Amino acid sequence: MKKTILTILIFALAAIAVYAEGTAVVYFSATGNTERVAETIAEATGADLFEIVPSEPYSTADLRWTDDDSRVSLEENHDSVLDIETRPGIANTIDLAGYDTVFLGYPIWWGHAPSILLTFLDDEDLSGKTIIPFCTSSSSRIGNSATDLAEYEGDGNWLDGMRFRSRVSEGDIREWLEEIGY
Numbered sequence: 102m103k104k105t106i107l108t109i110l111i112f113a114l115a116a117i118a119v120y121a122e123g124t125a126v127v128y129f130s131a132t133g134n135t136e137r138v139a140e141t142i143a144e145a146t147g148a149d150l151f152e153i154v155p156s157e158p159y160s161t162a163d164l165r166w167t168d169d170d171s172r173v174s175l176e177e178n179h180d181s182v183l184d185i186e187t188r189p190g191i192a193n194t195i196d197l198a199g200y201d202t203v204f205l206g207y208p209i210w211w212g213h214a215p216s217i218l219l220t221f222l223d224d225e226d227l228s229g230k231t232i233i234p235f236c237t238s239s240s241s242r243i244g245n246s247a248t249d250l251a252e253y254e255g256d257g258n259w260l261d262g263m264r265f266r267s268r269v270s271e272g273d274i275r276e277w278l279e280e281i282g283y
């Protein structure tokens with residue numbers, strides 16, 4: 102009897118260990134660039150892919166950053182993304198309970214992450230997880246965008262983030278993954 106209980110216990114612990122060792126790629130992308138990077142990371146690492154889907158999709162007009170009255174301009178605070186109060190909603194639920202490593206991707210908007218990332222972090226418990234931020238941009242560097250997200254979240258082991266140019270090649274993405282041990 103004791104042996105049976107022990108065997109069940111060992112299997113249960115092994116199952117929990119396997120369950121918690123997954124890698125997820127979570128991303129928000131308004132025009133497909135970050136999505137392409139996220140797909141390559143998922144394919145190269147065998148990770149599961151999750152898109153952060155805004156409750157209301159961003160139209161081309163919404164994304165006009167040169168128009169002071171556009172949706173993105175109205176959602177923006179140029180001083181700090183952490184102070185943005187109008188946060189876009191998210192249409193889907195992303196359950197990261199079974200993952201211990203999370204690649205987190207976003208485009209750079211005005212030097213930082215879009216505020217929908219904050220909405221995402223509000224709903225997630227990242228404690229005990231390793232987070233690897235990545236972003237795409239036309240020319241800006243990653244800047245404080247990833248460390249701002251880490252500060253906002255408070256939990257999790259956030260590694261250095263990586264910025265890719267919008268049209269980064271698949272080879273460059275795979276090279277970075279190899280550099281960080283994937």
Ligand SMILES: Cc1cc2nc3c(=O)[nH]c(=O)nc-3n(C[C@H](O)[C@H](O)[C@H](O)COP(=O)(O)O)c2cc1C
Nearest residue numbers: 130131132133134135208210211212238239240241
């Ligand atoms: C509202 C908005 C603000 C942006 N701000 C910047 C910026 O500050 N620096 C930059 O290099 N690119 C900026 N871009 C360009 C995007 O970062 C770039 O096109 C990115 O690859 C888009 O990713 P996505 O296709 O996944 O949405 C901005 C784009 C938008 C729509």
